[in-house]
Amino acid sequence: MSTALATITGGAVSIRHATKSFGSKAVLNGIDLDVPAGSVTAIIGPSGSGKSTLLRTINHLERLDEGYVTVGDQLIGVKVHGERFTELPERAILRQRSRIGFVFQGFHLFPHLTALENVVEAPVAHRRPLAEAREVAQRLLERVGLGDRGDAYPAELSGGQKQRVAIARALALDPALILFDEPTSALDPELVSDVLEVIRALAGSGTTLVIVTHEISFAREIADQVVFIDDGRIIEQGSPAQVLDHPSHPRTQDFLRRVL
Amino acid sequence: MRSLRHPLQWILTALVVVVALNFGQTLFTNPAWEWAKVPEYVVSPAVLTGLKVTLIVTLISAVVSFAGGIVVAVARLSRNPVLKSLSWLYVWVFRSVPLILVLIFLYNLGSLYPTIGIGVPFGPQLSVPTVAVLSDITLGVVGLSLAEIAFASEIVRAGLLSVDHGQHEAAKALGLPRWRQFSRIILPQALRSIVPAYVNQIVGLLKGSSLLFYVSLLDLFGVVQNLGSTYPTDIIPLLVVATMWYLLLTSVISLVQYFIERHYSKGVAR
Ligand SMILES: Nc1ncnc2c1ncn2[C@@H]1O[C@H](COP(=O)(O)OP(=O)(O)OP(=O)(O)O)[C@@H](O)[C@H]1O
Ligand SMILES: [Mg+2]
Numbered sequence: 112m113s114t115a116l117a118t119i120t121g122g123a124v125s126i127r128h129a130t131k132s133f134g135s136k137a138v139l140n141g142i143d144l145d146v147p148a149g150s151v152t153a154i155i156g157p158s159g160s161g162k163s164t165l166l167r168t169i170n171h172l173e174r175l176d177e178g179y180v181t182v183g184d185q186l187i188g189v190k191v192h193g194e195r196f197t198e199l200p201e202r203a204i205l206r207q208r209s210r211i212g213f214v215f216q217g218f219h220l221f222p223h224l225t226a227l228e229n230v231v232e233a234p235v236a237h238r239r240p241l242a243e244a245r246e247v248a249q250r251l252l253e254r255v256g257l258g259d260r261g262d263a264y265p266a267e268l269s270g271g272q273k274q275r276v277a278i279a280r281a282l283a284l285d286p287a288l289i290l291f292d293e294p295t296s297a298l299d300p301e302l303v304s305d306v307l308e309v310i311r312a313l314a315g316s317g318t319t320l321v322i323v324t325h326e327i328s329f330a331r332e333i334a335d336q337v338v339f340i341d342d343g344r345i346i347e348q349g350s351p352a353q354v355l356d357h358p359s360h361p362r363t364q365d366f367l368r369r370v371l
Numbered sequence: 372m373r374s375l376r377h378p379l380q381w382i383l384t385a386l387v388v389v390v391a392l393n394f395g396q397t398l399f400t401n402p403a404w405e406w407a408k409v410p411e412y413v414v415s416p417a418v419l420t421g422l423k424v425t426l427i428v429t430l431i432s433a434v435v436s437f438a439g440g441i442v443v444a445v446a447r448l449s450r451n452p453v454l455k456s457l458s459w460l461y462v463w464v465f466r467s468v469p470l471i472l473v474l475i476f477l478y479n480l481g482s483l484y485p486t487i488g489i490g491v492p493f494g495p496q497l498s499v500p501t502v503a504v505l506s507d508i509t510l511g512v513v514g515l516s517l518a519e520i521a522f523a524s525e526i527v528r529a530g531l532l533s534v535d536h537g538q539h540e541a542a543k544a545l546g547l548p549r550w551r552q553f554s555r556i557i558l559p560q561a562l563r564s565i566v567p568a569y570v571n572q573i574v575g576l577l578k579g580s581s582l583l584f585y586v587s588l589l590d591l592f593g594v595v596q597n598l599g600s601t602y603p604t605d606i607i608p609l610l611v612v613a614t615m616w617y618l619l620l621t622s623v624i625s626l627v628q629y630f631i632e633r634h635y636s637k638g639v640a641r
Contacts, residue, residue: 170544201549209546219541223559232555233545280545 119210121183122149122319129168129177131343138164140343141178146336148183151320151353153330156340157366162323165340166290169321170211171204182211182288197236207216208246209237212281212289214358216296218273220265226276227261230283239283251279255309271302275309282313289313291322327371329357338365408608412598413615421594428480428508428590429577432515436576437569439516440523445553447528458524465521471582474514478586507610511583511590519576530565531557563635570628574621591616 124146131139138161146152154162167173169180171188179196180187188204189196199207220229230248235241252258255275265273274294281289294310295303307329314320314333324330330337330351337354339347339362347354347363358364398404412418446458465473480487482502488498534557542552582594589597595613599606 132548156541165614172540172544205543205545205548208544211544213541213544215537215541217537219535219537221538221541221556221560223563224522233547236551236555284546 119183119185119207119287121148121179122317123183124169124319124321125181126165126169126178127180128277129165129175129180130177131168131173131175134254138343139168139175142340142343143259144338144344144345144348146319146321148149148319149315149317150335151314151322151333152336152338153334154321154323154338154340155325155327155330155366155370156346160340163292163344166323168291169288169290170213171250172213173337174198182207203237207235209284210287212284212286214274214277214281214289214291214294216293218265218270218277220273220277220280222265224264225261226257226263226265226268226279229265229273229276230280232283233280234283248279248283254282254307254308254312255279260368269302270298271305274298274306277357278306278309278313286318288321291320291324293323293325295324295326325370327355327367339366398550403607404611405605405608406611409611409615412605412608412612417598418591418612418616421589423558424508424511424583424589424593425577425580426508426620427592428511428515428580428583428588429573431512432510432519432576432580433573435512435516436519436523440525440527440569441558443520443524444527444531447524448531449453452586462521462524465518466525468518470514470518470579473518474510474582474586477510477514477517497513505589507588511580511588512587514583515576515579518579519572522572522575523604525566526568530561530563530568533564534560566635567628567632570624570631574624577620577624578617 124144126142126144129139129142129144131137135173141164141172144152151296154165156162157244160181164173169182169187171180179189185207186196187207188199190199198204200371220226221232224232227245227248231241231253234244234247239247249258249261252261255271255278257275258278260268260272265276268276274297278289278294298306303326307326310320310322311333315350322330322334332351334351336348337351338345339354339360341359341362347358347360353359355367358367398406443458443461446454449455472606476483484501486498487501488496490496490498538560539552542556547556561611580590583590584593584596591613595609599609602609
């Protein structure tokens with residue numbers, strides 16, 4: 112494993128025995144999951160089952176109580192210290208995060224910056240020259256279909272447009288891995304397809320995608336692997352055909368019956 | 372407007388108008404106002420010198436207190452328990468003690484601590500005579516700022532806390548360095564609520580500066596007071612002059628506040 116200050120290479124994710132509680136409430140109960148580099152994994156499960164928490168441990172927005180996560184060739188957020196893990200210095204964690212994109216359900220665009228400035232922010236913070244960062248940002252906005260809205264403030268964009276800017280922002284540092292937490296759940300139904308279109312285009316581009324979603328048909332279409340989580344445990348995982356069309360576990364069957 | 376039809380409202384309105392007109396009339400008919408003397412005092416060199424002191428002390432204190440307020444607020448919100456409690460203590464003390472007391476304390480600091488300085492406890496010290504450092508304007512600025520920082524920090528703290536938690540998360544998720552998260556993402560959004568509230572606070576600072584008279588600093592109010600004791604018959608026009616200047620300065624601050632609010636409203640949800 113390389114030193115913490117080197118940037119992450121490769122986008123494979125391994126989660127080992129991930130365990131976490133909030134107070135007395137156990138939210139993750141020993142999750143093991145492997146995501147091959149460049150693949151698409153869809154995580155589904157009932158509300159409160161721990162999907163967001165699992166996703167947030169992958170870029171160390173949440174700290175695990177037990178277990179660990181690796182992305183590419185690096186342990187995330189911690190280093191081995193004798194028998195135990197100790198937390199990395201903040202700078203090293205921030206550096207790791209710069210290789211891991213995160214797209215939030217609620218977009219969280221920076222409201223005081225234009226669409227283009229939102230996308231430019233991270234590259235400039237990581238010392239890319241401004242002119243180059245702006246060029247890249249412009250291309251990314253074009254890629255998400257918003258090449259002409261670079262000067263717009265978030266308040267002037269629709270929900271679907273905001274989420275597409277947020278995806279462009281997550282792409283700006285050329286991440287090895289992008290994490291999506293219910294990227295279309297806050298959108299009006301007619302705006303969902305534009306965002307899914309953008310995510311679809313990312314699948315198979317070499318970037319690893321992990322997507323928490325309630326869009327079952329979308330998961331069936333683009334995922335290489337579907338993971339069903341309940342009560343902080345992986346109940347069932349496999350290809351979309353296995354998990355979504357021929358679920359073997361009663362809880363999966365029950366969940367799918369309710370959401371479909 | 373409809374409620375105005377109510378008889379009681381009519382009566383009250385009529386009463387207020389009559390009183391106001393009566394008072395307005397006395398402004399012209401009561402010779403004690405001595406309006407004729409006002410123009411000469413308004414721009415007299417003495418008054419203008421006092422005005423300059425008021426402006427300088429208020430402006431410097433406003434800037435110092437703003438920066439200080441940010442520092443104290445950040446310390447208060449930090450995870451460091453020492454910084455947290457020190458800033459809490461500071462705000463507690465200077466919000467509780469009347470400004471006039473702070474000023475007079477500073478004025479007498481020379482007898483309490485003849486020299487002030489900094490150094491390693493029981494080790495080498497660097498010190499200077501208190502009176503040399505805390506003279507005139509410096510004393511005014513230090514006194515006003517000490518008190519104002521406490522209020523400013525509460526405004527800044529409220530502003531920082533008003534920024535949506537998702538903004539912190541997004542900034543972290545992008546791997547922005549800690550300082551940049553604060554300076555580029557959180558603070559600018561917090562300023563949207565901080566600046567209007569703080570500019571309003573400057574009005575209080577301006578008026579508070581009139582207390583500097585009690586520590587022998589001749590600000591606008593101090594000059595007027597002095598002239599009043601020299602020419603006791605002119606006290607009324609002198610007070611009118613001070614009132615006019617304070618009204619003008621406060622109006623300018625309100626105007627600035629209006630433009631600043633307009634500036635910060637850009638990018639806010641329609
Ligand atoms: N910061 C926190 N403090 C305390 N409890 C939390 C915190 N974050 C999450 N939880 C709890 O942990 C559990 C799992 O939350 P999580 O957000 O991971 O669920 P989820 O599967 O993403 O649900 P949803 O589909 O509603 O988004 C929930 O019971 C939630 O209330
Ligand atoms: Mg969730």
